Amino acid sequence: xxxxLATLAVAAxxxxxxxxxxxxxxxxxxxTMFCIAGLYLTLNAAFIGVVQxxxxxxxIMVLFLFVIxxxxxxxxxxxxxxxxxxxxxxxxxxxxxSQLLYMVAxxxxxxxxxxxxxxxATSGSAESLGLMLYTRYALHLEVAxxxxxxxxxxxxxxxxxxxx
Amino acid sequence: MxxxxxxxxxxxxxxxxxxxxxxxxxxxxxxxxxxxxLMLNAVNLTLVALSQSMGDASGQMLVFFAIAVAAAxxxxxLAIVIAIFRSKVTVDITEIDLFKG
Numbered sequence: 092x093x094x095x096l097a098t099l100a101v102a103a104x105x106x107x108x109x110x111x112x113x114x115x116x117x118x119x120x121x122x123t124m125f126c127i128a129g130l131y132l133t134l135n136a137a138f139i140g141v142v143q144x145x146x147x148x149x150x151i152m153v154l155f156l157f158v159i160x161x162x163x164x165x166x167x168x169x170x171x172x173x174x175x176x177x178x179x180x181x182x183x184x185x186x187x188x189s190q191l192l193y194m195v196a197x198x199x200x201x202x203x204x205x206x207x208x209x210x211x212a213t214s215g216s217a218e219s220l221g222l223m224l225y226t227r228y229a230l231h232l233e234v235a236x237x238x239x240x241x242x243x244x245x246x247x248x249x250x251x252x253x254x255x
Numbered sequence: 256m257x258x259x260x261x262x263x264x265x266x267x268x269x270x271x272x273x274x275x276x277x278x279x280x281x282x283x284x285x286x287x288x289x290x291x292x293l294m295l296n297a298v299n300l301t302l303v304a305l306s307q308s309m310g311d312a313s314g315q316m317l318v319f320f321a322i323a324v325a326a327a328x329x330x331x332x333l334a335i336v337i338a339i340f341r342s343k344v345t346v347d348i349t350e351i352d353l354f355k356g
Contacts, residue, residue, distance in 0.1 A: 097266045104273045104293055108280065116286050120293065123270075127296050130263070134307040139315050143299075146322050151292065151329045158333045159285060162340050180279035187275050191268035195261055206310035214312045220319070228316050235323045242327030246334035 093133050100126035117155050124148040136215035263304035271297035284339070284346040288332045295325050 103126060106119035124147040131140035206214075213219060224232055274297060277290025299318045306314025339351055 093262065097262070100266070101269055101273070104270055107286075107289065107293070108273055108277050113283055113285050116283075116289055120289050123293065124296065127270075127300055130266075130300060131303055134263070134303055136303050136307055136315060139299075139303055139318055142319065142322060146326060147292070147296070151326055154329055154333060155285065155289060158337065162285075162337070162346065177280070180276060183279060184272050184276040188268060188272040191271060192265060195264045195268060206308065210310050211307045214310050215307055215315060219312055220315055223312055223316055224319070228320075231316075231320060235320055239323060239327055242330050246330040249331065249334035250337045252338065 093130065096126045096129045096133065100130070113159050114156065117152060117159065120155075121148050121152045124152065134215070135212040137212075138215060138217040138220050260304055260308045264301060267297040267300040267304070270294075270300070282347050282349055284336050284348050284351070285333070287348060288329065288336070291332075292325060292329065295321065 100123050103119045103122040107116045107123065110116040110119055124143060128140045128143040128148070131137075131143060271294050274290045274292075274294035277293065278287050281287055281290065299321055302314045302318045302321075306312065306318075336346060340346055343350065345351070
């Protein structure tokens, strides 16, 4: 199950990278989000998986598609990618990937024993996360609420004004 | 857990790299923002994998707040794209060069 979802996620994100039109990029990214949500479910993190589908695939990607629709990008000429930056970008990408995989390959000692699937299901359930969210992380929740409000107001202000 | 933790970490490294390449390759500002979302998702996957294998739910709280901040970031970023589109009628990031003297 993991390998199926992982292959699909990588394939869909490459599809997002090479798709010509931004609409198909967005739809490939939606597929990637669903695969990542499925991966959360294989990790027994049910709550985060559902939040991933609701917020990312549901809200954020609809926002992206809405803006693409609003700007009517299909009326614009298609952007051809510049050739000379490809080499540099590719080298940088390979550098980032090899660095990250090197860190994974080091197999650093976490200092704790891996827990069983039952324990993982308990720690990933909505009940235990909700309990933490409203006790230990209550202040963080308030700050996140204020941040979202400020972002909403700021986004409306930014999109409304016309600057020369 | 039947699949080793390292597979999850490697997958998120690959997804992060694809996101980086998207930011570097593409010229459409909206696709660049989508690639940033993909990078955020890759990091979230790392956090959830480590959190679940260590049995500590704090990592998942961090992911929860990261998703909230990502939603705010997407909203503000797209509002900036709309504002730029109104003044310059383009979403090509190579043509947005107000600082270029």
